[in-house]
Amino acid sequence: MNAVLVVFLKEVVENLRDRRSIINALVLGPLLGPLLFAALTSLMITRELDRSEKPIEVSIVGAEHAPNLVAFLRQNGVRPKPAVADPETRIRLQEEDMVLRIPDTYAQAWSAGKTAQIELLYDSSQRDSATPVERLRGLVQAYSSQNGAMRLMARGLSPAVASPLIVATRDQSTPQSRSGLLFAMLPYFLILSAFMGGMYLAIDTTAGERERQSLEPLFVNPVARSRILAGKLGATFAFAMASLALSLIAFGYTGRLIPTDRIGMVLDFGPRFAATALLVMLPLVLLASCLQTLIAAFAKSYREAQTYLSLLMLIPMLPSAMLAVVPLKAQAWMFSVPLLSQHLIVTRLVRAETVTAQQLLLCLTCGTAIAAVLAWVTARVYRSERLAISG
């Protein structure tokens, strides 16, 4: 039997018997991402819906000065609460989201046909209150224009006189593109599952084997070290890909749990998405396996390797975080950068946008080339005399 295959099979068998590898690669890695993702997005969607549909509860100070306005608000889904003392402090302490204050001069100004003023108190640094505040402001505005129009008509003028211009907004986003914004973290979850799947093998096959003093006897066999490395890399890669594949399957199922249809979004987690995502991730997983093995080869102990590799897992978060904060327009060169290209393509796939063959090819070839360079560097490190010797 070919020596590469012998090493590969032994590593696979040995790690299939290791509970920690199994839990990481085949349970935690694949499930953590989809479950976290489903839970977070469901929570987000439910909260979003709650805020726009459920009645606005607002404390109104001086409601007795404007019974008609209060009645109008009540008809439009506002549930007035009794007046509170010292509304400013209560808002600062977040005991109230917002307070509507109607001064006692309101009735007088209203009857005189002047512009009456009411105050809406809120704290704009509380993001939670933004939606209800907007809704309440809109309702008051609507009441104002309604009465304004009636006053104009009473004087024999057309209401159009008071509004020479009106903006009609036309949102061009599709349900898919809206979901893309919401799902910017998805590529990270996929990459994370691949990283987690291979991590324990990368440590176990190099740093672990040296720490357990079995690397020296292994290297005494008449097999070139590059071939031993190839078998070990193959096993790490296989576990990482298995983890990723399971993760994609899990996404297919949990995707149905997310109530995306309630906000008119469409998520495509079907087999086509899974197959393309798997292909796109291939060079990245290879690259990650090489990098993990390389780092583990430099580490002095199992624990040290574990620390370094845990830090390495934070790196794939960078493009996701960056693109979530600063949405960049995708440039052609970005598809040649590993991690960034995977992020862009997976995001596009979820939005059911087209990914051109050129973009795909660029992503695959550049990723594979960089992975090959890393594999070569790792092979060189594997040849060093010091590698086998523990302590």
Place this chain on the structure above:
Amino acid sequence: MIEVDDLHKSFGAVKAVDGVSFVARDGEITGLLGPNGAGKTTTLRMLYTLMTPDRGAVRVDGIDAQRDADAVRRRLGVLPDARGLYKRLTARENIEYFARLQGLDAASMKTRCDQLIAALEMQDIAARRSEGFSQGQRVKTAIARALVHDPRNVILDEPTNGLDVMATRAMRRFLRRLRDEGRCVLFSSHIMQEVAALCDRIVVIAGGRVVADGRADELRAQTGAANLEDAFVHIIGSDEGLAA
């Protein structure tokens, strides 16, 4: 046969091995004796091609170790200082892994494994995972996997380290058996009694150099000492590092 010719190896400023030459012949047990830190393990690591010497040559059955490392490795059975097993594999699987890496076919792998398991009296542990093995069981497994390809030359680095009296006696019996099969057996030790009890030929190393080479009686005669212990102390110049 293992021929070592003027080996040198430095790690930075430290000269670990500084001109070591000796010959270990077939059908003989050759002992490499020296205090801790004398350069025994480094010398052996160069013999089994884990390290490249800075200068000098190693020949196994006439094959140069630097020119054809793989051919040399096929002719060597090695029990290194590091003898870690794969805990999640059984003893037999540990041996089979090395058999496959040595390129044995399935049939000869099975016969060789059965032979070694019987010879080392490890039938009771063959099917057990090696996690939790005693030191003696670990050494037996490590020796079995080192010899699975039936090598003509056997190198063992401190083979009785950490073994109890019974296991040590069994190990000595086994080494004699390997010699009687006509193999070249080379082992290192810092324990004088061990070397005296077992070796046909003794190579004494101190400070990275060979300071004496010969049969036990030759060494005694050479130094004029009454017993072997005094002879060693005389040769090395101090009794530091020679454990009783």
